[in-house]
Every structure is written in C-alpha cells, then in structure tokens.
Amino acid sequence: MLNGEMGETLQMCMEMLVALGELYGAERLIDVKSVQISGVSYKTIGEAGLMWLSNLEGRVKVPSMLNPAGMDLQRWEEMGISHDFASKQLEIVRKFAEIGVEITCTCTPYYHHEIKMGDHLAWSESSAVCYANSVIGARTNREGGPSAIASALTGKTPLYGLHLDENRVPDVKIIVEGGLSGTDYGALGYVVGELICEMDKKIPIFTTTGNPTDDELKLLGASLAATGSVALYHVEGITPEAKQVSGLDEIVIESSEIKEMYGVDKEPDLVAFGCPHCSENELKEIERMLKGRKVKRETWIFASRKVIEDNKKVVESIEKSGVKVFADTCMVVSPLCENFSCILVNSGKAYRYVRTLCGLESILLPTQECIEWACRPSS
Amino acid sequence: MGMQTIKLKSVCRGKGKGRILKSPKPISFLGDIDPSTGMVSDPDNPCHGVSVKGKVLVFPHGRGSTVGSYVLYRMKVEDTAPIALVSITSEPIVVVGAIMARIPYLEGLDRDTFLKIPQNAYAIVNANEGWMKYEEVCGNVADVDDSGMC
Numbered sequence: 139m140l141n142g143e144m145g146e147t148l149q150m151c152m153e154m155l156v157a158l159g160e161l162y163g164a165e166r167l168i169d170v171k172s173v174q175i176s177g178v179s180y181k182t183i184g185e186a187g188l189m190w191l192s193n194l195e196g197r198v199k200v201p202s203m204l205n206p207a208g209m210d211l212q213r214w215e216e217m218g219i220s221h222d223f224a225s226k227q228l229e230i231v232r233k234f235a236e237i238g239v240e241i242t243c244t245c246t247p248y249y250h251h252e253i254k255m256g257d258h259l260a261w262s263e264s265s266a267v268c269y270a271n272s273v274i275g276a277r278t279n280r281e282g283g284p285s286a287i288a289s290a291l292t293g294k295t296p297l298y299g300l301h302l303d304e305n306r307v308p309d310v311k312i313i314v315e316g317g318l319s320g321t322d323y324g325a326l327g328y329v330v331g332e333l334i335c336e337m338d339k340k341i342p343i344f345t346t347t348g349n350p351t352d353d354e355l356k357l358l359g360a361s362l363a364a365t366g367s368v369a370l371y372h373v374e375g376i377t378p379e380a381k382q383v384s385g386l387d388e389i390v391i392e393s394s395e396i397k398e399m400y401g402v403d404k405e406p407d408l409v410a411f412g413c414p415h416c417s418e419n420e421l422k423e424i425e426r427m428l429k430g431r432k433v434k435r436e437t438w439i440f441a442s443r444k445v446i447e448d449n450k451k452v453v454e455s456i457e458k459s460g461v462k463v464f465a466d467t468c469m470v471v472s473p474l475c476e477n478f479s480c481i482l483v484n485s486g487k488a489y490r491y492v493r494t495l496c497g498l499e500s501i502l503l504p505t506q507e508c509i510e511w512a513c514r515p516s517s
Numbered sequence: 518m519g520m521q522t523i524k525l526k527s528v529c530r531g532k533g534k535g536r537i538l539k540s541p542k543p544i545s546f547l548g549d550i551d552p553s554t555g556m557v558s559d560p561d562n563p564c565h566g567v568s569v570k571g572k573v574l575v576f577p578h579g580r581g582s583t584v585g586s587y588v589l590y591r592m593k594v595e596d597t598a599p600i601a602l603v604s605i606t607s608e609p610i611v612v613v614g615a616i617m618a619r620i621p622y623l624e625g626l627d628r629d630t631f632l633k634i635p636q637n638a639y640a641i642v643n644a645n646e647g648w649m650k651y652e653e654v655c656g657n658v659a660d661v662d663d664s665g666m667c
Contacts, residue, residue, distance in 0.1 A: 186591030
C-alpha cells in the first residue's frame with residue numbers, strides 16, 4: 139500500500155499512519171475493530187475539509203462511524219440552519235457514505251456497535267474515546283479526523299499510547315468526599331480536568347463512596363476530556379482496569395466544591411441536553427421530570443438517531459411537552475449558537491465548549507433544575 | 518561559499534526548491550496564516566505580512582488546532598502553500614497536513630543549524646532521499662525584518 143500499488147488514497151493513508159507511528163515510536167501497525175471519525179461538521183472543517191474528502195477513493199475496511207455533524211440531517215430547517223450550510227453539510231455526509239462510512243453522527247458510538255474490553259479502536263471524539271477506554275476497557279488513542287479516516291480505509295492504527303498496557307496506569311489519585319449524582323459527575327470532571335492539567339497529569343484514578351452509573355461515568359469522562367484532555371480514567375471498584383497504585387499524588391475534592399459550579403447569573407434562552415448524546419435512560423429521566431408539562435422556553439435534546447428511533451414512545455412524549463429532540467448534531471458543533479446568547483446545560487463539557495467554541499454564555503445546573511427552568515416562563 | 522547540505526528525516530516524500538522563509542515562531546496553519554493568500558497573519562511573528570507561497574518554510578514546529586491539517590491541504594489546492602516544509606521537531610498536525618497535501622516535509626533540524634540558515638537563502642529539498650541544500654544568494658526577495666532570528 140505504501141508504494142501506491144493500491145491507489146493514491148490508500149498510499150496516503152498508509153503514509154499518514156506510518157509517519158504518525160514513527161512520531162510516537164510505534165513498532166508496528168495493528169488491526170482495529172471499529173473507527174469513529176471526527177471533523178464532520180462543516181462548521182469545523184470548512185471548505186478545506188470538504189475539498190479533501192471529495193478526493194478520497196476506496197472503501198472502509200472496518201465498521202466506521204461519524205462524529206456529530208453541524209445539524210440534524212433531516213430536521214435542519216427547524217433548527218434555523220441556513221440552506222447554504224445545509225447543502226455543504228449534506229455534501230460532506232454524502233462523501234463519507236460513498237466510502238462506506240455509516241452515517242451515524244454521534245459522540246456515543248458505543249450505543250451503536252458493541253465494544254469489548256481489550257478491543258483496539260481508532261476513535262476520535264474525546265468523550266467517546268474516554269468512555270471506550272475507561273468504562274469499557276477498550277483501547278484507543280484520540281485520533282484526528284484524517285488519521286481516523288486513514289484507519290477506516292486501511293483497518294489499521296499504529297501501536298502506541300493507550301493501546302499499550304504500560305500507558306494505562308493512573309498517575310494521580312482523586313479522593314471524592316461526599317455523595318454525588320447526575321450532573322455532579324460532569325462538574326467533578328470539569329474541576330478535576332482543570333486541576334490535573336495544571337499538574338501535567340494524564341490518567342486519574344478516583345476513589346468515591348458513590349456508585350456511579352454508566353451515564354454518570356459518561357458525563358465525568360466528557361468533562362475530564364474537555365478541561366483536562368483526559369483520554370482514560372479509572373474509578374476504584376467500578377471501572378474494569380482500576381488497580382491500586384501506591385505513591386500517587388492525591389487530591390481531595392469536597393462535594394461542596396462541585397456544587398460551586400452551579401449558579402445562574404443570567405436568564406438562559408435555550409435549555410439543551412445531550413452532551414454527550416442522551417442514552418435511553420437519560421431520555422426516560424427527562425420524560426419523568428417533565429411530567430407532561432409544557433416547556434416555556436426553547437428546549438432541545440440531542441441524541442443519536444438510533445437511540446431516538448429505539449425509544450420512539452419516550453421521544454414522542456417528550457416532544458408533546460414542546461421539547462425538540464434532534465439527532466446527528468449537538469449544541470457545540472452546530473452553528474445554532476448564532477441564534478442564542480445563553481445556553482443552560484446539564485453537562486460540564488457543554489458548559490465549557492459553549493463558552494470557548496461558540497463564544498456564548500453558559501450555565502451549568504443539575505438535570506432537574508434545567509427542566510424547571512425550561513418550564514418557567516421567560517421574564 | 519557553495520551549497521550547504523543537511524541530512525534530515527523525511528516525513529512526507531517529494532522534492533521542491535525555492536527561497537527560504539524562516540519563521541522563528543511555531544506555526545498554526547489555522548489562525549497564523551491566511552490560506553487565501555499564504556500571508557503570515559500572526560501579528561507576533563516577525564514574518565507577519567510575508568507570504569509562504571512557493572517558499573521553503575523553515576520553522577521550529579507546528580502548534581494549534583488539528584483543523585490546521587485541512588488548512589494546509591486547502592492552501593495546496595489554492596496554490597498558496599509552501600513548496601516544502603522543514604522543521605526542528607514534528608507534531609501530528611503538520612505531519613498529517615503535509616501528507617494530505619503532498620508537500621515535501623523534512624524534520625530534525627538541530628537548533629544551531631536552524632539559527633544559521635539565512636533568511637531568503639535558496640534551497641533545494643529532497644524528501645525522497647532526506648536532505649536539504651541551501652546557499653545564500655544576493656537580492657531581497659522577501660521583505661523580512663533582519664532582527665532576531667528572522
């Protein structure tokens with residue numbers, strides 16, 4: 139492949155994987171079970187990305203999925219997306235479909251393809267990478283868009299970083315004092331991510347008296363990745379690879395520090411859930427909390443198309459309350475920020491990126507309080 | 518004094534020749550360079566306002582957003598890209614970008630050589646064989662501040 143006998147695209151893909159492998163000291167390439175590709179939103183990759191994708195040839199060798207796009211691929215008009223943006227976005231998605239990528243635009247690909255402990259993957263999206271490594275015990279580095287495409291077309295990735303046992307050992311211990319639930323885990327990840335980033339640590343191991351669910355671990359990892367570039371964490375007694383390591387630096391986090399993240403200093407004009415995309419249980423929780431009430435301000439939920447289709451009844455019930463449930467996109471990668479000024483979220487990751495990537499104000503509150511704000515009339 | 522030859526490590530194969538533009542600062546292809554003209558737009562870079570188009574771009578290393586890889590590709594398509602890249606160290610953004618755009622790329626310059634390479638020198642880059650030659654030539658091609666390293 140490296141010599142171009144299988145076409146220019148494959149040659150380029152192999153060159154890229156070999157060059158990255160050399161850069162990171164990989165001994166060889168290994169096979170991957172699945173690929174998840176970032177750089178899908180036209181807002182992110184722009185004309186340059188579209189140009190490059192347009193010249194790709196070939197067919198993916200392993201199941202390959204996409205990161206969220208810049209809009210719901212079917213209901214984009216309802217989102218207030220312009221026709222120009224939509225046509226570019228659809229062109230990008232079409233190009234991916236042509237090379238055999240599944241058009242599952244989601245940051246929760248683990249709800250689509252079952253992954254197992256020890257599986258080697260080439261995934262891109264930071265929260266998905268963190269979930270696969272930490273909660274499942276699969277192995278993936280955080281790939282860039284082009285290197286993930288190279289892995290999709292070749293079925294390979296260089297063997298380095300988190301694919302190797304020795305790089306999966308915790309380097310800092312986090313002791314969590316007090317009970318946490320739901321959004322608290324996202325807030326915890328936000329605080330810890332910032333702290334360990336300053337300490338130049340990469341892999342935290344948490345000790346907590348709580349018993350976090352997979353949904354709570356998803357929120358924790360998403361925030362850790364957003365503020366601390368964490369791609370793997372452990373929770374003692376909970377995650378599959380958590381092991382005692384002695385002599386680590388310890389940080390104690392009080393639950394009161396976590397609650398300090400919550401505060402409303404401005405009225406939100408959008409309440410948004412689904413960063414990362416909602417699971418079945420999270421959709422059901424929102425439905426329960428709404429209790430059939432009508433929302434009084436714009437309220438959006440993001441989930442993958444599969445989770446939405448598998449939970450039609452729940453979604454219908456939620457939408458009866460006036461909430462819109464969109465697929466394929468999220469509040470961070472779509473250009474919808476142009477239409478709002480302050481977004482209320484229940485996710486530490488979204489809280490961060492709505493500010494830094496969209497340049498809007500954001501408020502973080504637990505899910506129940508977000509629902510109450512949604513049902514409260516605008517003043 | 519004839520051409521100086523330096524052996525370097527090839528990141529992306531290919532050949533190119535042209536004038537050297539040496540950036541003393543690390544470069545982010547998203548934000549530091551205007552892709553429609555090739556002009557260095559980072560106001561803190563001494564090469565600010567000079568175009569990288571058709572140049573052998575000598576720089577310490579890349580930095581910034583991963584979208585920079587796509588930008589390098591766009592510059593190649595729009596004919597505003599450097600003819601070749603030469604750096605002290607490499608990082609994934611420019612490595613991937615160079616391979617996407619098929620821009621010859623050598624890395625592994627030592628710092629002393631980096632400092633010694635004259636601005637505007639004429640260079641031949643052969644990234645198939647892993648070397649660069651350069652020689653100082655008369656005449657101002659690029660209007661670059663002579664102070665500092667640039």
